[in-house]
Amino acid sequence: xxxxxxxxxxxxxxxxxxxxxxxxxxxxxxxxxxxxxxxxxxxxxxxxxxxxxxxxxxxxxxxxxxxxxxxxxxxxxxxxxxxxxxxxxxxxxxxxxxxxxxxxxxxxxxx
Amino acid sequence: xxxxxxxxxxxxxxxxxxxxxxxxxxxxxxxxxxxxxxxxxxxxxxxxxxxxxxxxxxxxxxxxxxxxxxxxxxxxxxxxxxxxxxxxxxxxxxxxxxxxxxxxxxxxxxx
DNA sequence: CATTTATGTATCATAAATAGAACATTAGTA
DNA sequence: TACTAATGTTCTATTTATGATACATAAATG
Numbered sequence: 365x366x367x368x369x370x371x372x373x374x375x376x377x378x379x380x381x382x383x384x385x386x387x388x389x390x391x392x393x394x395x396x397x398x399x400x401x402x403x404x405x406x407x408x409x410x411x412x413x414x415x416x417x418x419x420x421x422x423x424x425x426x427x428x429x430x431x432x433x434x435x436x437x438x439x440x441x442x443x444x445x446x447x448x449x450x451x452x453x454x455x456x457x458x459x460x461x462x463x464x465x466x467x468x469x470x471x472x473x474x475x
Numbered sequence: 476x477x478x479x480x481x482x483x484x485x486x487x488x489x490x491x492x493x494x495x496x497x498x499x500x501x502x503x504x505x506x507x508x509x510x511x512x513x514x515x516x517x518x519x520x521x522x523x524x525x526x527x528x529x530x531x532x533x534x535x536x537x538x539x540x541x542x543x544x545x546x547x548x549x550x551x552x553x554x555x556x557x558x559x560x561x562x563x564x565x566x567x568x569x570x571x572x573x574x575x576x577x578x579x580x581x582x583x584x585x586x
Numbered sequence: 587c588a589t590t591t592a593t594g595t596a597t598c599a600t601a602a603a604t605a606g607a608a609c610a611t612t613a614g615t616a
Numbered sequence: 617t618a619c620t621a622a623t624g625t626t627c628t629a630t631t632t633a634t635g636a637t638a639c640a641t642a643a644a645t646g
């Protein structure tokens with residue numbers, strides 16, 4: 365678990381759990397064992413287990429790697445599309461202000 | 476960085492970078508400072524910085540939490556839909572075989 | 587039903603992430 | 617342009633995740 369000062373929201377937790385489910389489901393459907401997925405991911409079997417369980421403390425890189433291997437597409441986009449979006453985003457970010465002058469007003473905790 | 480035995484694939488790295496970009500973009504557009512996002516996420520400003528930079532070693536829970544706060548929807552689904560998908564998935568998983576008899580054949584590293 | 591293999595857990599040593607602070611730099615605003 | 621605040625960056629102490637191993641359980645196949 366990360367060291368966040370206040371607890372995870374239900375939404376984030378759910379999202380992590382869902383991703384874990386999708387990975388497990390894809391793995392089983394492709395008849396890949398947890399040990400095999402671990403090898404191909406470069407992770408331990410224990411980590412795969414935590415990922416599929418939806419442990420929010422897992423490194424996001426490891427989770428995404430496992431997802432990619434079993435065929436769960438993040439952002440439902442392929443490699444090329446991803447690259448493309450990234451550079452487009454980069455350009456957009458370059459246009460946005462680099463620093464934000466705090467408004468301190470609006471708060472949204474209702475997700 | 477997680478302790479993976481072999482390096483992250485380009486695809487996973489890209490996905491993490493993209494998510495970071497989306498978070499930063501949403502944060503700036505909503506005029507929230509990094510410090511403010513840190514507070515509301517329950518994280519340090521340094522962690523927010525690494526998340527937005529796309530560091531694959533960040534805890535997935537922290538990343539998802541920050542994303543949710545600035546309004547980046549994971550799986551483009553709201554809370555209710557997420558819950559729903561999770562329980563549907565749970566049912567589906569219950570029907571799938573619990574263990575997999577290794578086929579050891581098919582390998583896909585071309586993502 | 588027996589056998590074999592995958593999975594679920596637990597423990598522990600080690601590696602790594604994180605918080606917190608401090609500081610320099612950059613950028614927004616009056 | 618001067619002022620102020622946000623950001624980028626580095627450091628260390630501490631917390632935490634991870635890998636490795638071992639073992640018990642459960643489940644698939646003959």
